[in-house]
Amino acid sequence: MAKVVRNARVTYNNVPTGNLELGKHLVYDDSATINLDNVPLNGGILIKAVALSVDPYMRLMMLSAEDTALNAKGMFLNAELSIFGYGIAAVLRSEVSNIRPGQYIHVDELEHAEYSVVTSMTGVRVVDRNTRLPWSVYAGAAGMTGQTAYFGWKEYAPVKKGSTLYVSTGGGAVGSMVIQLAKKDGLRVIASAGSREKVEFMKEVGADVAFNYKETPIREVLTKEGPIDIYWDNVGGDTLDAALENMSVGGTVIICGQIAGYDDDGVPAHRLMKMVYGDIHMVGFGFNNLEYKYLDEFYATIPPKLENGEFKFREEVYYSLEKVPEALFRILKGKNEGKCVVVLSDY
Numbered sequence: 647m648a649k650v651v652r653n654a655r656v657t658y659n660n661v662p663t664g665n666l667e668l669g670k671h672l673v674y675d676d677s678a679t680i681n682l683d684n685v686p687l688n689g690g691i692l693i694k695a696v697a698l699s700v701d702p703y704m705r706l707m708m709l710s711a712e713d714t715a716l717n718a719k720g721m722f723l724n725a726e727l728s729i730f731g732y733g734i735a736a737v738l739r740s741e742v743s744n745i746r747p748g749q750y751i752h753v754d755e756l757e758h759a760e761y762s763v764v765t766s767m768t769g770v771r772v773v774d775r776n777t778r779l780p781w782s783v784y785a786g787a788a789g790m791t792g793q794t795a796y797f798g799w800k801e802y803a804p805v806k807k808g809s810t811l812y813v814s815t816g817g818g819a820v821g822s823m824v825i826q827l828a829k830k831d832g833l834r835v836i837a838s839a840g841s842r843e844k845v846e847f848m849k850e851v852g853a854d855v856a857f858n859y860k861e862t863p864i865r866e867v868l869t870k871e872g873p874i875d876i877y878w879d880n881v882g883g884d885t886l887d888a889a890l891e892n893m894s895v896g897g898t899v900i901i902c903g904q905i906a907g908y909d910d911d912g913v914p915a916h917r918l919m920k921m922v923y924g925d926i927h928m929v930g931f932g933f934n935n936l937e938y939k940y941l942d943e944f945y946a947t948i949p950p951k952l953e954n955g956e957f958k959f960r961e962e963v964y965y966s967l968e969k970v971p972e973a974l975f976r977i978l979k980g981k982n983e984g985k986c987v988v989v990l991s992d993y
């Protein structure tokens with residue numbers, strides 16, 4: 647008898663006009679089913695979601711249908727369609743020659759559904775798990791967020807022993823990896839985050855100066871501990887201004903993210919003229935544009951270091967698809983204490 651099972655999903659049902667609200671904009675729906683034996687693959691693969699990475703950029707994808715029509719990359723505003731993000735899935739059936747059932751794949755646009763049929767192999771790659779780390783880690787520190795830190799650091803950080811880096815959201819998935827890469831390269835690191843636990847973690851991974859920006863003004867710390875030679879920006883707005891005010895001449899700003907403006911419009915940065923007066927270089931990057939250059943090197947080096955403890959990471963793992971909206975909500979409120987991953991399958 648054909649195997650028909652529940653196929654729960656998370657859908658995007660309402661465009662947020664301000665902050666994300668739980669139960670309104672992203673909705674869990676367990677009404678659909680799927681026939682695992684007979685669902686047509688149309689030349690593609692049938693996969694079971696294993697570990698979904700929940701990431702800040704997902705809020706930026708929550709656009710109106712009109713925005714999306716104007717070529718902005720958005721989620722589909724449609725109660726019938728799952729939202730999507732980075733993640734790991736197990737292959738159940740395949741009509742693709744180089745992908746076999748039983749393999750695990752990393753998918754750039756993985757549906758937030760228990761099962762899905764994927765017909766385009768763009769952004770799909772088989773992951774060779776070369777450690778005993780759980781798949782949740784391959785969706786985080788050994789996945790997209792670890793890669794973001796690694797690729798951006800390798801490509802854009804003008805590494806010089808003894809120079810000073812400041813990184814914001816230093817207690818988070820990307821930021822904590824940046825601290826560790828910088829320390830390995832001999833830099834002095836100043837790092838900020840918004841909780842006592844994150845400050846402890848930033849110290850544990852080697853930050854020379856770790857502080858809670860909600861308790862101590864960023865400018866006060868940077869004036870005392872700067873000037874800074876490299877600023878790794880995960881926040882934007884006034885945090886970027888504070889860093890620009892404290893850059894050394896010829897310094898580099900690496901724009902990785904601007905999370906202060908994702909859930910509302912945020913406060914724009916005002917100090918860009920400092921780039922002129924201070925010969926500051928500023929570069930932004932998307933990690934996926936650097937995959938071709940560093941991905942193999944990343945998989946060969948970083949997961950083993952995460953496994954043996956040379957590099958440390960923190961996770962906030964949820965075990966139900968229903969938790970995706972809450973995980974994103976916590977990220978945008980700064981309440982997550984580690985990389986948010988929703989784990990769906992036993993593995």
Ligand SMILES: NC(=O)c1ccc[n+]([C@@H]2O[C@H](COP(=O)([O-])OP(=O)(O)OC[C@H]3O[C@@H](n4cnc5c(N)ncnc54)[C@H](OP(=O)(O)O)[C@@H]3O)[C@@H](O)[C@H]2O)c1
Pocket residue numbers: 701702703790791794814815816817818819820821838839840841844880881901902903904905906907931932933934977978979980981982984985986
């Ligand atoms: N360029 C790329 O390809 C790429 C790829 C992945 C991620 N990113 C960016 O990297 C940054 C970090 O991502 P992540 O996955 O590592 O997230 P994360 O640090 O694990 O979580 C996000 C953190 O941002 C901080 N935050 C949230 N709202 C804020 C606000 N309004 N003002 C200041 N801080 C706020 C909070 O930490 P605090 O406790 O510090 O407040 C929150 O925990 C994000 O900007 C993200 O968009 C870029």
